[in-house]
Amino acid sequence: MPRIPVLKIKDVLVVSLQVEMQDRLALELQDDVLSTLKRTGARGLLIDVSGLDVVDSFLGRIVADTASMARLMGAKTVLAGLQPAVAITLTELGLSLPQIRTALNLEKGLALLENDD
Amino acid sequence: MSDTPAPITVEVASEEDVVVARTKGKEMAKTMGFGTVDQTRIATGISELTRNILQYAQRGHLTLRPLDTQVRQGLEILAEDNGPGIANLNVVLEGRHQPTRGLGLGIPGTRRLMDEFQMTSQVGQGTRVRCVKWLT
Numbered sequence: 365m366p367r368i369p370v371l372k373i374k375d376v377l378v379v380s381l382q383v384e385m386q387d388r389l390a391l392e393l394q395d396d397v398l399s400t401l402k403r404t405g406a407r408g409l410l411i412d413v414s415g416l417d418v419v420d421s422f423l424g425r426i427v428a429d430t431a432s433m434a435r436l437m438g439a440k441t442v443l444a445g446l447q448p449a450v451a452i453t454l455t456e457l458g459l460s461l462p463q464i465r466t467a468l469n470l471e472k473g474l475a476l477l478e479n480d481d
Numbered sequence: 482m483s484d485t486p487a488p489i490t491v492e493v494a495s496e497e498d499v500v501v502a503r504t505k506g507k508e509m510a511k512t513m514g515f516g517t518v519d520q521t522r523i524a525t526g527i528s529e530l531t532r533n534i535l536q537y538a539q540r541g542h543l544t545l546r547p548l549d550t551q552v553r554q555g556l557e558i559l560a561e562d563n564g565p566g567i568a569n570l571n572v573v574l575e576g577r578h579q580p581t582r583g584l585g586l587g588i589p590g591t592r593r594l595m596d597e598f599q600m601t602s603q604v605g606q607g608t609r610v611r612c613v614k615w616l617t
Contacts, residue, residue, distance in 0.1 A: 367558045386497065405579060417521060418525055418528055419525070420528035420532065421586040421587050421590060422532055425566050444517050449520070449521035453521045456590070457591075457593070459586060476603070
């Protein structure tokens with residue numbers, strides 16, 4: 365089964381969710397992100413979701429949990445590239461992800477994390 | 482209406498089936514002329530309902546059916562299982578259910594995404610959810 369790569373740019377880990385996310389893949393990603401955070405001491409986590417056209421409450425919870433865990437390990441999370449229809453649907457579902465900062469795209473997300481220190 | 486899609490039933494017994502079901506739902510919605518946001522609402526609702534089937538009943542099925550009432554067209558989503566059923570539906574419907582896995586948002590959330598929503602359940606018999614999204 366494929367895994368989602370966790371890339372590091374300066375002090376920021378970047379993951380891009382582009383495929384149809386299945387539960388196992390999402391949970392593996394959570395593990396990979398946290399172990400890479402520990403290994404590299406990265407200060408930021410950028411999650412690109414521009415390729416996702418469906419985010420249900422399960423995946424939404426994984427993203428929210430991963431952000432909480434990353435925060436406990438000293439890293440801030442930015443969610444980048446949420447499609448408008450997904451943003452509308454997530455809010456209607458009742459999942460507004462209040463603790464996660466968002467950016468319009470990857471570039472703006474990276475800038476947000478880099479300018480934070 | 483030129484080409485009404487045929488009804489589809491998807492057996493739900495694995496995570497892969499959740500993706501198959503919501504992909505088919507989205508395709509049907511698109512074929513019927515639903516806009517992007519409604520397509521996403523439909524796909525997300527299907528994802529929640531099929532996930533619930535897996536989690537609580539292990540298996541079941543999901544049927545997608547175009548409706549045409551002369552006055553309007555809609556997409557009907559029927560999720561059925563023969564699982565343990567739910568003793569207190571109101572707790573689930575009102576979002577007061579606190580599951581160990583998940584947020585308890587699936588059912589109340591799906592209800593908000595759809596135009597019609599009916600849920601029936603009998604302990605020991607199973608659960609049935611019927612929703613409709615109307616094409617406006």
